[in-house]
Amino acid sequence: xxxxxxxxxxxxxxxxxxxxxxxxxxxxxxxxxxxxxxxxxxxxxxxxxxxxxxxxxxxxxxxxxxxxxxxxxxxxxxxxxxxxxxxxxxxxxxxxxxxxxxxxxxxxxxxxxxxxxxxxxxxxxxxxxxxxxxxxxxxxxxxxxxxxxxxx
Numbered sequence: 442x443x444x445x446x447x448x449x450x451x452x453x454x455x456x457x458x459x460x461x462x463x464x465x466x467x468x469x470x471x472x473x474x475x476x477x478x479x480x481x482x483x484x485x486x487x488x489x490x491x492x493x494x495x496x497x498x499x500x501x502x503x504x505x506x507x508x509x510x511x512x513x514x515x516x517x518x519x520x521x522x523x524x525x526x527x528x529x530x531x532x533x534x535x536x537x538x539x540x541x542x543x544x545x546x547x548x549x550x551x552x553x554x555x556x557x558x559x560x561x562x563x564x565x566x567x568x569x570x571x572x573x574x575x576x577x578x579x580x581x582x583x584x585x586x587x588x589x590x591x592x593x
Contacts, residue, residue: 442542444549447501447513452494455501455513459530460486466567489517489529500557504533504546511537512546516554519563526554528564538572547580 447455463486464478473481490496498518503510512533519525528550533543554562564582566573568589 442511442545442549443505444514444546444553445503445505447494447503449494451503451510451513452501455503456486456490456493459513459515459532462532463530469569470567499529500553502550502553504542504549506537506542510534511542514546514550516550516557516562518559522561524559525561525563526557526559528562531564543573543576544580547576 460482461479464473464482467473467482468475468478490499494501500514500516502514502516504512504514513530514528514532515530516526516528519527531543531546531550533546551562563585564577566577568574
């Protein structure tokens with residue numbers, strides 16, 4: 442597996458898919474209404490990435506196996522603690538999941554983040570994503586904040 446800096450063509454493909462997926466996850470989590478989710482996701486991404494791929498202190502990568510992109514990563518400098526990195530998005534294409542690529546990719550991410558000068562790395566995971574939570578726990582991530590809700 443190879444971690445490569447994302448080029449503009451791959452970014453344009455990535456951003457469309459990730460906005461759609463983020464909107465869907467927010468609806469599934471019950472935090473956004475379905476009829477507003479895409480618009481809210483687009484607004485959030487525009488706010489976080491005003492210059493797209495060239496937004497300062499944001500780093501985009503692809504994971505490649507035999508010249509095929511199998512996943513994507515968006516890493517950024519933490520706005521509160523500049524020695525920390527935050528993973529805004531990490532995805533492995535469905536056909537490559539459950540084959541160890543996610544764990545291997547995270548190892549590459551750790552190396553890249555350290556090379557950028559970061560001392561710590563954080564991420565967010567949706568509560569229903571048990572597979573990701575399992576992988577992150579296995580890799581040494583620990584919960585720092587937990588938001589919970591219930592229907593009334």
